[in-house]
Amino acid sequence: MTEEEDRHATKMAKKKAARDKIMATKTDQKGLIIVHTGKGKGKSSAAFGMIFRCIAHDMKCAVVQFIKGGMSTGERDLILGKFSxxxxxxxxxxxxxxxxxxxxxxxxxxxxxxxxxxxxILDETNKMVLLDEINIAIRYDYVSAADVVTFLRDHKPTMTHVVLTGRNAHADLIDLADLVTEMELVKHPFRSGVAAQIGVEF
Incomplete structure (x- = not known):
């Protein structure tokens, strides 16, 4: 082992020891309230990634799409065709x-x-429930933010994960959530005249 490799190994060993010490304190488990928001692409895609992760672990889960309608999507077709x-x-x-x-x-x-x-959500056999684009429904006052926050706070089963997607997540929902990710738009092909494409957007 060279001197440089030895320094690197020592540095990484220290990092691992510090990381292991931190991880040893993280022992709690709970059903999370997860919010994906922001102007960037990938909010629903990331949420469906978690749904497919649940499916892979044979964990019962569910999806409710609030806005997206008749358009066929790869996620829906795959779930209905193979994992219903x-x-x-x-x-x-x-x-x-x-x-x-x-x-x-x-x-x-x-x-x-x-x-x-x-x-x-109240069906405790569902380990994760995805509420796709509910933030849009809340933003347009189709669904009350107060009702959603109150229900999730007071009635969500302890070990059930709930994922809420869509732009402009309500501030009260963000306050309640355990995990919030804001997708930031840096570049998007739509601005260059490129239409939504199969396998990327749907």
């Missing part, structure tokens, strides 16, 4: 609000989605 026994999938929206242009109908659909979400 492990993951319940409910597409409750009819498209983005600028497409439907019908606030009363959008509100009705979002309220139905929220009712389904509560049912799935």
């Amino acid at each position: 026994d492990t993951c319940a999938f409910h597409t409750m929206g009819e498209g983005f609000t600028w497409e439907t242009q019908d606030k009363s109908r959008d509100t009705e659909m979002a309220q139905a989605a929220w009712a389904k979400a509560k049912e799935l």
Whole structure:
């Protein structure tokens, strides 16, 4: 071993010892409230990554889509086609609000989605429930932020993970959450005239 390699090994050994000491104090487990927000791409994609992780561990889970409607997506097609026994999938929206242009109908659909979400969260056999684009429904007042916060705080089973996605997450939801990630937009091909593409956006 060279002197440089020896210095590196010593440095990494110290880092490992410090890391192991920190990790030894992290023994609690709980169902997390996880928020993915921000203007950047990847909020739902990251959330579906966790859903597929649950599926891989044979953990029962569920998805409720609040806004995305009739458009086919790879995640939905795969789950419904291959994993519907492990993951319940409910597409409750009819498209983005600028497409439907019908606030009363959008509100009705979002309220139905929220009712389904509560049912799935209260079912303790579901280890994770993804509420896809619920932040958008809250932002447009289709669903009350206060109702969501109160329900998650007071009624979510202790070991159930709930993931909430969408831009402009409400401040009270961010305060309640255990884990919040804000996706930052640096570059996006849409700005260069590139349309949404299969396998990337859907």
